[in-house]
Amino acid sequence: MVVADTVVSLGVFASFYALLALGMNIKYGHTGLLDFGHVGFYLIGAYTAALFVLPPESGSPGTVYVVGLNLPWVVAAAAAMLVAGVVGALVALPTLRLREDYLAITVLGVSAIFQRVVQAESWLVNGPDALRGIEPPLTGRFPVGGRTVFGAIAIALIGGAIWAVATWALGQALEMDGSSGTGGTDAARADGSGGQESRATLAGRLHAVATLGTDRLLGDRGGSGRGNRALSAAVDRGRNGYVGSSLLAGVVAGVVGAIVTFIAPVGLLAWGTVVSVFTWLVLLVGLGRYAGGFDAIDYAVTLALGAGYMLALAPMFFLDSLVLWVPLTLLAFGVVIGVTLFLRANWSRFASRPFRYGTFVGLWFGVIWYFPLQVLSSLRAGDAMAAATTLFNNTVWVLSLSAPEPIIGYSRFQLFLFGAIVFLSVYLLGLVVDSPFGRVLRAIRNDERVVSSLGKDPFTYKIQSMAIGSALAGLAGALAALYYQTLVFTMFAPRVTFIALLMMFLGGVGNNRAMVVGAVLYWAFEAATTELAGFVPPDIRENLQALRFVIMGVLFLVLLYYRPEGLLGERSRTGVGSE
Amino acid sequence: MQGKIRVRCTMPPTTALLQAIITGIATGSMIALGAIGLSMVYSIAEVPNFAHGDLLTLGAYTALVVNKPGNVPFLELLTTGTQARTLTGTVVVFLITAVGVLGAVYALGGVDALGGSWWPTNPPAAVGAAVHIAAAAAVGLVVAWGAPSIVVGMIFSGAVVATLAPLQERYVFGKFRQKNVSLALMLVVSLAVAFVLRYGIQTVFGGTARSYAIQPTVDVFGASVNVAVVKFIDLYVMDGGLFLNVTDPVSDGVLFTGSWSWLVVVAILAVSAVVGYAGYRFRRGERAILGPYLLGTIAGLAAFVGLSAVLATGGSVPESSLYATRVRLSILRMFIIVLALGMMGVLHTLLRATKLGKAMRATSDNRELAQIRGIDTERVTMSVWVLAGLFAGIGGVTLGFLFGTLTITMGFFILLPMFAAVILGGITIYGALFGSYIVGLAMEVGIFAIPGLSATYRVPIAFVVLILVLLVKPEGITG
Amino acid sequence: MGILQVSDLVTGYGEAEIVHGVDLDIEREEMVAIIGPNGAGKSTLMRAVFGLIDCWGGSVVVAGVDVTDHRPDEITKVGASYVPQRNNVFPNLTVRENLEMGAYIDDEAPESAYEAVYERFPILEERRNQKVGRMSGGQRQMVAMGAGLMIDPDLLLVDEPSAGLAPDLVDEMFERIQRIKEGGTSILMVEQNARQALRYADRGYVLDQGENAFEGPGEELLESDEIAEMYLGQAG
């Protein structure tokens, strides 16, 4: 099966939920305002964007709404942010002076009011019935095959962006290597001996190639295989090193890609393969860096555990009877979990880096699902060709190969669009959080009275925080409206707030980048369990879907108890050069 | 006479305001059923429990085990029809009930509590155990015998939820309290618990709406009365006095007819006032279970109702009257009002008359001083959870009964008005009762008073009231 | 065997060590006052003795039972009772209920226990059905004392009984405490009002910066110049 599509749509979900979590993080993580009514601003953003995008006349029969402005989606998204932000500030005005528990409950009430208004006022946004016909941007222009002007532009944009981000990420990975402290590197070098060195150079070479020479042009020489001098220079430039050369490389790669796909019949295929393979390579380098001092044994053990978890699911595939596979699967899972816990308790390698180990076990699980598992059925049928095609399709994830000729489908474009918005939001919020403004917010979270005694009005800051957080929720809502194309009031139940909280605590309270991780993890779990639900008879599928929320809730409680700072934790702010 | 308007009154018009007030009292009672438990947990265990609404849902669904076992997963194997059980099924219900009762006792302090350590006097362990087991068996027998009656369902739900609610404290909230987490984090924790509970119920029962199998008609004074359908209560003001007529629109039967001359009306009012005042004087200066105001009110009302009933003379619906009004009220809603009053009475007695209740109030006032005085505040906390569970179980069944259908989100929708009531009352138990009726009245009267407002806006009105009050007094009405 | 022995007690809040090793010894039917300047750790010491905060070191023995780090309700059961300085009544409970809570560990307080308290504080009988939250500071103090006496304790710990009282009530309060002592209860009180306290106490301990500074019979300490100096410091 070509599961790249599934993963891409998962990424789209994750992107607008990441924005929702980012909004929550500004409110709670940075300022300490517990907003249980977060979903209310998501709702406002979604419906505002919908009304801006919809045409004046009702799109489909039986759809009534107050006004349709028929404006471009960019305007709609901006309006959604603005309206949600203003409403957020207005809601905050009377409620912010309350105790934290009163605040949480009151804003929850406010979000319930919003939901009821949408439900009751049929003239506004079609009342209890769905609001349909929201047209996502540029849907008509996709899929593109490459040999048109629009296709070339799209490819230049998408390919360029992916290239730039991947190059930048590669640079970051190299930097992480350099800045992880002299002690760490020395130790790694000591035990990793030659292998570590050569890998560092390999990654460096890859980066040098990836920048397409633009690093020389800009003098961005960090990490291009020139050893420690260059590395430390990169560290000196701070976290934003490589931005220039990555951007420029992205532009070059985009232009080259566009030209190639425009002129050559196999250009698109070639371009897609190169871009995809490059992203896989960057992922590999990143993981290698994250693994740190992992050696063959570590990789083998994590691989075994990941495969073990996958194997535990095997009875499900081969046994049709529910009564047979459920207990077997549970038993197998119990055994693997037992082994994991045993290793964690008794094996110092695991015990010292449980999260790194856990991440790799999960990764291997994902890798097995993504690559070998998808070709299993073809192989069993003895169709090696089909298996190879599937494998290739999954590898070249940027393209959709199911059509007669390779194309870029709309979902890829959507992922690129939403991903870019998330990327930009995280970047801008990073600026905000690291500025003196963000410092005041964090001070308020610590102790409002100090802020007051230093001559700063906590109230105005809290209002601004509520406005920014709500605006982000509004943006998330706008993207959601564009993605779903249909809005019903039931989509904005308080459950959504809970999920945003979950993603925030999962990633790490107060850590903006972690919101993306939280969102991805949540949707990975969601997608995995949905797939599992396919194996049970339809009449109990609903029960099983509820069960996964139970599991999610229990895991959330466990997380809150044992690791309230989240998986990634709060980004350390000890300043530059704290060594 | 020029000024008098003669109304033809075969069918008096509904007076919307009066109707709204009476419905509001019923709604307030409904909110109070849950708000009592919520406020106890909030003020004594210091947990703003978002899962409380879902405890009510749990209570509502639990009653299905007794009422409609054929619709309950796994239990359906032990049934012979929708409502009838096999012998094994009956034994299972008996056991669940008995274990529920014992579990609630166990929550008060482990095995020692089963031996009676929580009693005001310290009995020998054997005696305590025997009494507890006998009580559990008795309740179990009542439930097993009385099924599938919905009233028995209430007892069953009460016992089960009273056992389950303390588990939240023991395995979740208590653990987090030991870590000294902030109130905000406690809110998040309780939200997660709510999530687990709600979808836990859905995992077992599935997402489809359920309903109880109940006999809508009961025999009252020989007449068959449908409890779920509204009754018409018509009041006529005439030249000569008052006339009251209660009818059942379905059977068209007349449930009550009475008329009073003005003289009698004045006499009844006067005597009731005197009795009420006497009751007040009798108790003045005392702060017992029946304080002066409470006794005065009860005595006055009792006198009023009693005298009215005794002095009523029959009559027929008058041809014309000065003023006539009709209020619609179902027996069910009346039952809810009475049930809420009854539960408040039980709670009030507990808080005022028993040592445990006083310890609860003391702990709510000042936890540290309570410890200094030798109160085992942990046991007090657990008993609060048991009580909250008991009330939630009973309240949940009542809600399910009233709504007609059981849904997964029913508890959550009543949770918001409950929280509004509790916060309005400044997070005190008595304040929450007061707040419940304020919120209930505001919801119903608000819907009535604002034309064009659909009934969907009930909950929003509760919150608008809450926000307006908090704007003026951020600490709540009684805080 | 004394009623209370505190040896080498170390305690504090959070990370701040406030009491650095204090020794106390109280005989039966003795009244002992702890005095010392603000911030000397007097109240902290009391709270540690009664199990409200953890002891970091040392031990507390009441009536021969080691109660170091026991829960307050367990310490109550050995026959000790504590009247804190602030928040020492339940404001939403009536006087009678407050007293009842004082005797919580008894199954059912005998009516004579109430009578005994009412005898000491007649005003409380008059107002037995009144909510304590509506009473004046002096009356609250009486309710707190009364509740502390309900179990007829062997040892009564009193934290600043004179705080917040009008001057004419202060004497009265000390005399009442004196009478409680004469009734057979040992008393340990912390007092800001050093002179008054030492006048009534059999012995006094002076705490300074969380350590024992002086100890001796009340009258003797009263005369000491060093005490005045400790309170007001020396210009240098």
Place this chain on the structure above:
Amino acid sequence: MTDAPLLEVDDLRKRFGGITAVDGASFSLERGTITGLIGPNGAGKTTTFDLISGFYRPDGGTIRFEGRDIQKIMRPTAGEKGIWSSASASGFGLLGASAGRVLYGVSPAVLGGAAALGAGAGVGIYFGQAAVNNRRSGFKHSRPFRLARAGMVRTFQITRELEEMTVLENLLLAPQHQDGENLFNALFRRGTVADDEAAIREDAAEVIDLLDLDHLRDERAGNLSGGQRKLLELGRVLMLEPDLVLLDEPVAGVNPALTDRIMDAIASMRDEGYGFCIVEHDMEVIMNLSDRIVVMSEGKKLSEGSPTDIQQDEAVLEAYLGG
């Protein structure tokens, strides 16, 4: 107004529930001096501090800072009134519009009219409640940040450091009127903000140097010892450059070596012209440091004078030892 005393407290009163915490205290203090505020427990010193620094609303009496009533300083500015009234207007305008919609339908005229009516009502309600507050109930503002901006800053008896922030960040937070505290600047005028930040960092480096906190620069404030926290609070005050500093027990729980350093820092700041008002229980410190001492007892001023006068004052000793 420069000849007015730096701080003038006149007949200050504050009650909590049934207890009178401050009962008619009056005193004043001057620029470039250190005034000690002492008294037995419960004399109302910390409450007086809370009143002066604007954290509580007084029940009676006035406090003047540099000749201006602090109530006037804490009043909302025209800009704030504008924001509040327009927020109120838009809120009620929205309410009006929805009411119009519900009652009379969607005609734009009705909606607009109802919205305008609602907005008018909103403005009216805002100014109306302000007027009622001020005239009827003698409303007293409690917005301490305005006082800090005017040049009066306080520390806390139990230190309130921002535990999760580093020592450096604690200091960087303090200065007034930072460009980067404005969201717009933080995003769009990053150059200016960076320059501003660099200057503040330089100041902070000096303060860190002065207080000998070098080795702790990047330590989380929550990990500091009690004495170091006191130093850090003092450092924040230094970063603010106020006219008047209110110190609540600056050396409580601080070891002698650090105490000396804190005292030196205070004395040298006094010489630079800062005014100080200090509550402290360590008599040695207060007697050595203060130029003048105000003794409070039972919420009133009992005595006032030089340290030597106070030490010889029988009434003061009586207040401490009790009658």
